[in-house]
Amino acid sequence: MNKILMTTPLVEMDGDEMTRVLWQMIKDELLTPFVELKTEYYDLGLKYRDETNDQVTIDAAEANKRLGVAVKCATITPNAARVKEYDLKKMWKSPNGTIRSILDGTVFRAPILVKGIEPYVKNWTKPITLARHAYGDIYKAVDAIVDEGTKCELVYTAQDGTETRQLVHQFDGAGVAMGMHNTDKSIESFARCCFNYALSTNQDVWFSTKDTISKQYDHHFKDIFAEIYENEYKEKFEAAGLTYFYTLIDDAVARVIRSNGGYIWACKNYDGDVMSDMVATAFGSLAMMTSVLVSPDGCYEYEAAHGTVQRHYYRYLKGEMTSTNPVATIFAWSGALKKRGELDGLSDLCAFADKLEKATVETIESGLMTGDLAAITTLENPQTLDSEQFIKTIRARLETLV
Ligand code: NAP
Ligand code: MG
Numbered sequence: 196m197n198k199i200l201m202t203t204p205l206v207e208m209d210g211d212e213m214t215r216v217l218w219q220m221i222k223d224e225l226l227t228p229f230v231e232l233k234t235e236y237y238d239l240g241l242k243y244r245d246e247t248n249d250q251v252t253i254d255a256a257e258a259n260k261r262l263g264v265a266v267k268c269a270t271i272t273p274n275a276a277r278v279k280e281y282d283l284k285k286m287w288k289s290p291n292g293t294i295r296s297i298l299d300g301t302v303f304r305a306p307i308l309v310k311g312i313e314p315y316v317k318n319w320t321k322p323i324t325l326a327r328h329a330y331g332d333i334y335k336a337v338d339a340i341v342d343e344g345t346k347c348e349l350v351y352t353a354q355d356g357t358e359t360r361q362l363v364h365q366f367d368g369a370g371v372a373m374g375m376h377n378t379d380k381s382i383e384s385f386a387r388c389c390f391n392y393a394l395s396t397n398q399d400v401w402f403s404t405k406d407t408i409s410k411q412y413d414h415h416f417k418d419i420f421a422e423i424y425e426n427e428y429k430e431k432f433e434a435a436g437l438t439y440f441y442t443l444i445d446d447a448v449a450r451v452i453r454s455n456g457g458y459i460w461a462c463k464n465y466d467g468d469v470m471s472d473m474v475a476t477a478f479g480s481l482a483m484m485t486s487v488l489v490s491p492d493g494c495y496e497y498e499a500a501h502g503t504v505q506r507h508y509y510r511y512l513k514g515e516m517t518s519t520n521p522v523a524t525i526f527a528w529s530g531a532l533k534k535r536g537e538l539d540g541l542s543d544l545c546a547f548a549d550k551l552e553k554a555t556v557e558t559i560e561s562g563l564m565t566g567d568l569a570a571i572t573t574l575e576n577p578q579t580l581d582s583e584q585f586i587k588t589i590r591a592r593l594e595t596l597v
Pocket of ligand 2: 468469472
């Protein structure tokens with residue numbers, strides 16, 4: 196069999212622990228036997244990040260900007276325990292945070308639907324893609340616990356030095372206060388990312404905030420979305436038969452639960468953080484959630500939504516069999532290959548990515564799956580495989596499709 200050729204390399208960002216083990220298995224069993232895989236490799240494993248003072252993460256993000264499409268393995272975000280475990284020079288920042296700030300992107304998360312893994316919400320027959328704004332609000336806020344009698348004010352100093360004051364609260368007793376911000380530039384790029392992604396995946400966009408209460412802050416998000424939609428996207432949406440729809444977050448939550456899915460739900464940073472966990476769980480499993488970071492200038496970084504599955508890794512190190520689910524990581528690869536194929540006009544690469552997804556889904560639907568899915572499936576007599584057996588079973592099915 197002739198292997199499928201690529202033209203532009205993918206940026207490959209390797210990672211940590213159990214997902215690093217799966218990464219190699221996926222490449223060996225499901226990719227290199229079929230594709231003449233071209234990648235620019237960056238080792239984002241914690242050890243090498245520490246050795247390079249995290250320069251490798253910056254280099255990988257720059258490569259993503261240069262080459263356009265990346266695929267990333269889950270990585271450890273160090274905390275105090277990890278600093279000790281890996282004897283780190285420093286508590287390095289989250290690689291995802293670093294990459295996100297360089298690409299200035301929006302994160303889109305969508306569940307992989309298979310028969311036999313039923314959403315808890317029975318009318319969700321199509322995936323819901325959650326688009327989370329990834330800059331500002333409470334994630335870049337200052338906050339404080341304040342004493343009784345404190346007068347809390349916001350002071351805005353204009354470029355010419357003029358000060359305007361706004362009373363937040365005159366505290367009779369002790370309490371808490373917070374100041375947060377966002378920028379038009381970031382909100383605008385969030386809006387464009389959502390509208391572009393909607394056009395490229397042929398889905399409607401729903402956007403929700405709490406503008407009835409937050410009459411300046413959240414209302415400004417609503418206005419920016421409306422203006423960008425009117426001026427830049429309305430015609431394209433109408434031509435594609437798509438709609439953009441704004442509603443209050445309370446109303447959105449109720450509508451989402453009643454809906455059949457099949458749209459992009461754009462959320463502010465905090466709403467997106469919380470709602471993406473709700474949507475992922477309600478669709479059945481975090482291990483079946485894909486994630487793609489899209490930058491306003493059209494760069495893509497594909498990954499799984501879950502972490503490095505540390506607990507399984509420690510069992511693996513002891514020589515035990517683990518049944519860690521590789522599906523979201525497989526879909527990160529297929530998503531990246533498909534995008535690369537689209538951009539380079541390689542239809543056989545796109546077709547291969549589709550077949551890889553089909554082989555994966557059909558394997559689960561035939562009753563062969565990892566333990567996390569076997570525990571929740573509605574299929575009768577599911578068979579639990581360890582990660583390696585599961586990947587090899589997908590390979591056997593893939594060979595019949597290519
Ligand atoms: P996690 O790796 O997502 O795993 C949490 C638990 O969820 C696992 O112990 C496992 O439950 C279940 N799980 C998640 N993915 C699974 C899969 N593919 N197959 C089967 N079960 C799966 O989260 P964590 O343990 O909180 O974090 C571990 C490390 O990942 C941390 O160092 C964190 O910094 C990092 N992290 C990275 C990313 C990223 O790179 N995008 C995202 C999140 C976390 P059971 O043990 O009950 O089987
Ligand atoms: Mg969260």
